[in-house]
Amino acid sequence: MTEAADSFSRFLRTYWRRLHLVACRYTQRGEDAEDLVQETALRAWRHYAPRSDQSFRAGWLFTILRRVASEWARTAQRRITLVPVDHEELTEMAPSDLTEPFAPLPSTTESRFREFLDDEIVAALDALEPNYREVVVLAVVGDLNYREIAEVLDCPIGTVMSRMARARRALRDRLSGVAKAKGWRTETVR
Amino acid sequence: MTCSEVRQYLFAFLDNELDAVLSMDVQQHLERCPICARECEIEHVIQQRLAVNLQAGADVPDFDGGNLDQLLSAEPLPPSAPAAPRMWRVRRLALRGALAASLVFAATLLIVFGTGNHEKDASFVDMLVDDFEHFVDEGQPLQVASSSPDEVAEWLRERTDLAVRLPAVDPTLGALMGGRKCKIHGVPAAFAIYRMGAGLASVVALRESDRVLTGWRRIERDGHTHWIDECRGHTILACRRGDLLYLVVSRLSEQELAPLMHGSEI
Numbered sequence: 194m195t196e197a198a199d200s201f202s203r204f205l206r207t208y209w210r211r212l213h214l215v216a217c218r219y220t221q222r223g224e225d226a227e228d229l230v231q232e233t234a235l236r237a238w239r240h241y242a243p244r245s246d247q248s249f250r251a252g253w254l255f256t257i258l259r260r261v262a263s264e265w266a267r268t269a270q271r272r273i274t275l276v277p278v279d280h281e282e283l284t285e286m287a288p289s290d291l292t293e294p295f296a297p298l299p300s301t302t303e304s305r306f307r308e309f310l311d312d313e314i315v316a317a318l319d320a321l322e323p324n325y326r327e328v329v330v331l332a333v334v335g336d337l338n339y340r341e342i343a344e345v346l347d348c349p350i351g352t353v354m355s356r357m358a359r360a361r362r363a364l365r366d367r368l369s370g371v372a373k374a375k376g377w378r379t380e381t382v383r
Numbered sequence: 384m385t386c387s388e389v390r391q392y393l394f395a396f397l398d399n400e401l402d403a404v405l406s407m408d409v410q411q412h413l414e415r416c417p418i419c420a421r422e423c424e425i426e427h428v429i430q431q432r433l434a435v436n437l438q439a440g441a442d443v444p445d446f447d448g449g450n451l452d453q454l455l456s457a458e459p460l461p462p463s464a465p466a467a468p469r470m471w472r473v474r475r476l477a478l479r480g481a482l483a484a485s486l487v488f489a490a491t492l493l494i495v496f497g498t499g500n501h502e503k504d505a506s507f508v509d510m511l512v513d514d515f516e517h518f519v520d521e522g523q524p525l526q527v528a529s530s531s532p533d534e535v536a537e538w539l540r541e542r543t544d545l546a547v548r549l550p551a552v553d554p555t556l557g558a559l560m561g562g563r564k565c566k567i568h569g570v571p572a573a574f575a576i577y578r579m580g581a582g583l584a585s586v587v588a589l590r591e592s593d594r595v596l597t598g599w600r601r602i603e604r605d606g607h608t609h610w611i612d613e614c615r616g617h618t619i620l621a622c623r624r625g626d627l628l629y630l631v632v633s634r635l636s637e638q639e640l641a642p643l644m645h646g647s648e649i
Contacts, residue, residue: 205446209446210443210446213441213444214437214438214443217437218437223441223442226441227444228566235526264517265566292387292390293387293390294390295390295425298425300421300425301421301424301428307432310429310433310436311432311435311436314429314432314436315433315436318433330437332398333430333433333434334437334438338398338399339395339400354395357394357395357398358393358394358395361394361426364433365429368429
């Protein structure tokens with residue numbers, strides 16, 4: 194293996210698992226996720242320049258994955274989580290609702306609270322609007338920081354921060370609704 | 384810092400995305416406000432369980448250096464455009480604009496002249512051309528690089544489960560460059576690329592032998608039936624062999640593509 198190939202192999206190995214996990218959320222199917230990651234790896238290798246600052250960056254690799262996922266969705270005409278978003282519209286939304294109290298949930302000291310989350314949390318995530326779901330997935334399983342997510346989404350870091358807060362609040366709202374429907378005792382904290 | 388301000392910054396705080404001063408302000412508030420501390424704890428647990436559950440449900444293949452060897456040995460296609468997301472977007476917008484204009488023009492023609500008896504599946508042809516342009520213009524890499532039709536066909540057969548055969552062409556007229564697996568309308572397909580004189584031609588094989596090629600020009604050649612269509616300056620040739628539909632897409636003319644169809648496997 195050449196020096197460049199060896200270096201690329203090490204680079205790719207670092208993000209291999211995280212790429213698959215994020216791809217799984219884009220496609221909802223393991224087999225398709227594998228295809229997406231392979232295509233991402235091919236394109237990354239195609240443009241890989243070990244001495245360039247552009248390479249060795251998580252944001253760069255996940256940007257390629259997102260583009261591949263978007264093309265895959267267009268070609269395969271499948272349901273996908275990527276929707277063009279008007280960043281201005283999102284940033285201009287008044288932040289006042291971010292200061293409102295959180296939707297009520299059972300206390301973490303409830304013995305079955307974690308069990309409840311394990312049963313419901315993935316479904317609650319999948320029910321989020323695509324733009325919200327994506328930002329959470331990139332952070333939680335992609336392990337990207339806000340700057341890297343901003344690079345992937347090609348938007349200002351302030352937009353990522355705002356969208357992340359709204360996404361987590363929406364997730365919380367859904368979990369709260371499910372908890373209430375299932376008869377959990379919840380506390381409203383003000 | 385008030386409770387409402389803490390709520391505004393709580394997620395960024397949990398993600399370690401606040402600057403040192405703000406982070407310290409939030410931390411100090413949490414130490415003296417049990418209500419906000421409780422919310423912080425709930426959010427922390429939600430995030431933790433989300434990470435655990437997303438990872439637990441995924442079947443991630445092991446990183447295999449062996450697979451990577453093949454990937455790295457594949458020759459990328461010339462010319463290589465460097466990754467330039469903004470330019471790429473401009474090209475896509477231009478392509479969409481052109482596509483929209485084409486659709487308006489086509490709709491006008493339909494209104495003026497009617498559909499007649501031949502309703503062509505224009506979207507299928509359009510998609511084939513899109514894929515070809517996408518591959519060639521953006522310099523997509525090949526997964527297997529070889530000038531041997533048997534070698535590439537075998538590689539494609541193993542990975543697509545399609546009984547693909549690829550044409551051997553006279554070396555003075557053209558050469559196979561390699562192939563890759565792909566999907567068309569979500570259906571597994573085999574993709575090979577040839578350099579024919581000054582241009583490129585793709586050969587796509589997919590299991591859609593019952594696709595109706597209504598509206599294509601039908602020709603008989605060497606005892607075989609071929610169909611020909613044109614779209615956005617591209618020539619598309621089609622033929623059926625066994626349960627596979629083969630499609631050749633190129634900016635080259637029908638005559639220049641003839642070696643791919645003459646006396647070859649397809």
